[in-house]
Amino acid sequence: MKDEYIPVVTEVADIRTETPPGDRMIRTLRVQKEGKAPFAHLPGQCAMISAFGRGEAMISIACPPNGEYLEFSILLQGAVTTDLQYLEKGEKIALRGPYGNSFPVDEWKGRRVIVVGGGIGIAPLRSVYGHVVRHPADYAGLDIFYGARDSQSIIYKQELFDLLEKRKANVHLSIDRPEPGWNHFVGFVAANLTRAAPSPQNAVAITCGPPIHITVTLDVLKKLGFSEDQVYTTLERKMKCGFGKCGRCNIGEVYTCVKGPVFSLARLRRLLPEGLPDK
């Protein structure tokens, strides 16, 4: 019988420093095992990453399935994610997974995909927009709304500017407060979304970010005419085991680590009110 607790030991093949060093530092780790992805995954799935001596943390896989590698964008926050900031390229990293369900990107073929990310919440959504970018013929278009507190905190900068420049996606960036030299939107992501007002016609919208970001984004999407089965989110919950046993990530009878973290708003409404973000 497979021992689910035993992680696979992989190698840090590359590291990108996304934000300047500091107490909210974000780095993207690319991991490989013998030059390949350690396991196959679907957009939206997660992995449990070990920092031995500290513990484990559930981190969403931030790249689309590609067979070559997995990527994780890690924000310095707790004991595990602090330890992971000290890893160097070429060192080993242990992880297990993939866990959870995924965004139904195959069902969405032929439709326009609208991504609404706030802060580090853009990381799980990158597995979706990355997939759309890799398969442009399958989708009717791609909009990426993404904001952070300031310009230094914007991650995937080069990639997003490239997408904009090569017209592979409509990228709508924002920061919370004005800064000299910033020529994109200033204000919350939801305000940027209201301003651009994408049509719900033949579209799906996905959102992730802090609870307040999700709450406000859901309100805006509703006002724009998106129905609840056109809107998807991915939820953060404290997780320890990752396979539906340890008892803390449930929303009603649903364990987020198994039947989540991806939920359509329609499905979330059918669960008990605990599932919806705090107001």
Next chain:
Amino acid sequence: MSAIRVPASRMEKALAETGWRVMVPSGAGRKGGYVELRAGGRLPRECGDHTKPSTPPKGLVFPNNEELLSYVLGVKGEIEVGPASHTMARTVLYGTPPCDTASFRALDSALLKDMAEPGYAGKRGLLGVIGMACSRAGRWCFCTSVGLSPRSNIGADLMVYPDGDDLLVERVSDRLDGLWKRLEAGAAGADEKALRAVEGKFVPRVLNFVFEAEKLADALEKAFGSPYWKEFSERCVSCGICTFLCPTCHCFDITDVAKDELSGKRLRTWDTCQFPEFTGETSAHNPRKERWARQRQRVLHKFLYHPRNHGHMMCTGCGRCIRYCPVDINIAEGVMRLGGSK
């Protein structure tokens, strides 16, 4: 033949011949829980609230501390992971009252279905359960309200009904067939009628808390937003004893214990939904930061979520959570108030 009548001494002899470790209830109110029967020791001849230990049997196969893996790190970042063995001596639990016996159905559903929890799966495969019909209900008992009874054999591999110096033994599963064959050889068969006749002796005299299981899930779902949760949990001190002493509660934490900077172990330990930080996320968001939300989770996990996922309640009516609560929170009364009342 699925039931036989044997002298109680024959069970003692047959169990001794197997060489298996035999665990029996240590007695009511004692801290010892289920203890190993010493060689030549007498098996309990009856069971009831007066023999039920304060600690349920779950710890035998789901210990409070279990090693999940060990690790050794190299100075250049190498990682070596060693799996844990998840094994124990072949063990038989003997004389568990139906509430504790049925706890294994709930634990098996929660921990073995879909992806198995490796620690529990390893030990559970080495455990046999010989349940015993219960002849004395206590004032905290409510097994008949959760789909069980003093005679129920749910969770048992063999079920024993004491009858004078004899035991009627019923074969419930094939897990203890090694023992069953020893008992069966030359033993008198017991037909359905004989079994039912003896069963009839195990009827509770008094049951304090009566609610209707069938209506409960729907009523509780409607009561999700009820103001009663605050009243129910007002005195709660979040100590978690209700869950640690619960025979079916199984929520756990995983923590690393470093021996030094380069080696250590990863442990699984009991945890409780009653601790404020149980669901606390690193970002400081906490979906169940209020006491009432945590007590609601305990009640709904047992009477709504687990039944929906597995078809039976995650409560066996043993009454420990009521008996040992330092502030007298009573889950049975709570459930009755929230709509399960007859």
